[in-house]
Structure formats: C-alpha cells, structure tokens
Amino acid sequence: MQVSIHLNNLGKKYLNEWIFKNLNYTINASDKLVILGANGSGKSTLLQTIASFLILTKGEVSWQNGERKIADEEIYKKLSMASPYMELIEDFTLTELVQHQQKFKPFVNSKTADEIIELMELQHAAGKYLKNFSSGMRQRVKLGLAILADCPVLLLDEPCTNLDARAIAWYQNIIAQHALNKTIVVCSNRVKEEYSFCTSTLEVEKYK
Numbered sequence: 569m570q571v572s573i574h575l576n577n578l579g580k581k582y583l584n585e586w587i588f589k590n591l592n593y594t595i596n597a598s599d600k601l602v603i604l605g606a607n608g609s610g611k612s613t614l615l616q617t618i619a620s621f622l623i624l625t626k627g628e629v630s631w632q633n634g635e636r637k638i639a640d641e642e643i644y645k646k647l648s649m650a651s652p653y654m655e656l657i658e659d660f661t662l663t664e665l666v667q668h669q670q671k672f673k674p675f676v677n678s679k680t681a682d683e684i685i686e687l688m689e690l691q692h693a694a695g696k697y698l699k700n701f702s703s704g705m706r707q708r709v710k711l712g713l714a715i716l717a718d719c720p721v722l723l724l725d726e727p728c729t730n731l732d733a734r735a736i737a738w739y740q741n742i743i744a745q746h747a748l749n750k751t752i753v754v755c756s757n758r759v760k761e762e763y764s765f766c767t768s769t770l771e772v773e774k775y776k
Contacts, residue, residue: 569633569646569720570597570633570634570720571597571631571632571633571638571646571720571721571751572594572595572596572597572631572632572751573594573595573618573630573632573721574594574595574629574630574631574632575591575592575594575595575627575629576592576627576628576630577590577591577592577626577627577628578614578617578624578626578627578628578629578775579591579625579626579627580610580613580617580622580624581625586625586776587610587613587614588610588613588614588772588775588776589626589775589776590775591614591627591775593770595618595753596751597720598750599751599752599767599768600748600751600752600763600765600766600767600768601753601766601768601770602753602754602755602756602762602763602766602768602769602770603615603753603754603755603756603770603772604756604757604758604769604770604771604772605755605771605772605773606757606773607757609772609773610772610773611725611755611756611757611772612755614755614772615649615651615723615725615753617629618723618753619643619647619649619723620640620643620644631643631646633646645673645719646719646720647719647720647721647722647723648673648713648715648717648719648721648722648723649722649723649724649725650710650711650713650715650724650725650727651710651723651724651725651726652707652725652726652729652730653725654710656698656701656706656709656710657698658697658698658699659697659699660698661694661696661697661698662693662694662695662696662698662701662709663681663682663685665698665709665713666681666685666713667681669713669717670684673717673718673719674718675716675718676716676717677718678718679716682694684713684716687716687742687746688709688712689708689738690705690709690712693705704730704731704732706730707727707729707730707735708731708735708738708739711724711739711742712742715742715743715746716746719750720750720751721750721751721752721753722747722750722752723752723753724752724754724755724762725754725755726755726756726757726759726762727754727762728759728761728762736761739761740761740764740765743765744765748765752765752766754766
C-alpha cells in the first residue's frame with residue numbers, strides 16, 4: 569500500500585500561542601522523516617495531528633493511498649504509533665496484551681503472539697502483568713507492538729525514552745529487520761540513535 573501524508577497549511581494554537589503555523593509538507597510513501605525540536609517545541613503535537621488524534625486550529629492533514637484519499641475514520645487502520653505518553657493495559661499480562669492487539673491489528677508476516685514476544689526479547693516476562701514492568705520494559709513493549717504491526721505508516725515519539733544501550737541496539741535492529749519498507753516519522757530532541765535511518769528532516773521550530 570502506497571500511503572502518502574499531505575500537510576496543508578497546518579496551524580495549531582493553544583490559548584493565544586501558535587505551537588506551529590503555515591506548515592506545508594508532503595510525506596511520501598516509504599519516506600523516513602525525523603521531526604526535530606527541543607522539549608516543548610511542538611513535536612508531539614505535530615505528530616498527533618499527523619495521526620489525526622488532535623484537531624487543528626487551521627489547515628488539513630490528508631492521507632492518500634495512491635491518488636485516492638483515505639477517509640478520516642479509516643486512518644487509524646493504516647498507522648501504528650509508540651510514544652512515552654501512551655498507556656498500556658496494566659492488568660493484562662504481556663501475552664494477553666499482545667493477543668489483544670492482534671485482534672485489532674495483525675502483525676507483520678502474520679506472526680503469532682509468541683513470535684512477537686520473542687522478537688521483543690521478553691519471553692521471560694510473557695506471563696507477567698504489565699503493572700509490574702520496569703519503565704524500560706514498558707517502552708520495549710510499546711515499540712514492539714508499533715513496529716511489528718502490519719501497518720504501512722509507523723509514528724514514533726522519542727522512541728529511545730527509558731531505553732538502556734542494549735535496548736537501543738535492539739530498537740535499531742528491529743527497525744532494520746521489520747520496518748524499513750514502511751513510511752516512518754520519528755520525533756526526537758536530537759538523540760541520533762532514534763533516527764539514524766531517517767533521510768529527511770523537518771525542524772518544527774521553523775514554523776512558529
């Protein structure tokens with residue numbers, strides 16, 4: 569599926585302050601884009617508007633499959649996302665969570681829940697409740713579910729948050745093995761390990 573995302577004169581304002589405005593950009597199918605900016609610069613807000621999670625003050629985000637526009641209510645089927653502010657269902661075990669997601673979004677290459685947990689390198693915690701996971705393990709789960717979902721668009725907000733050096737290496741490897749055929753948008757405050765595979769850059773602070 570050749571999904572492109574068109575940002576047409578985007579503007580988002582909180583109270584009397586523009587977070588960004590007059591933003592025009594096209595994310596083509598299979599692009600690898602990093603959105604750069606300091607903490608509080610509006611990166612996460614922009615990513616959420618791209619995902620149609622937030623309503624814009626002005627402008628339009630248009631998703632297209634080739635020449636055909638994708639209806640707003642169908643966009644969620646085309647994307648997967650991981651971010652530090654997303655919640656996990658804490659009363660599920662890891663196996664239950666993976667099986668739950670699988671009912672709504674199949675995984676790449678029709679992988680089973682056990683195979684996904686193995687790719688997360690969390691087999692030892694398969695029966696453990698999410699509420700008992702460390703912050704690093706939670707982030708690995710969020711990333712694994714997003715990266716391994718069978719969706720053409722992958723959105724990642726500061727993906728290396730709470731990851732140690734070994735987990736960062738895991739993240740880079742799983743992207744390389746399972747996601748480079750996707751359209752990927754990464755938000756980062758210039759942690760290069762998060763976006764070393766990206767080939768395009770958007771500086772959000774240029775659109776104040």
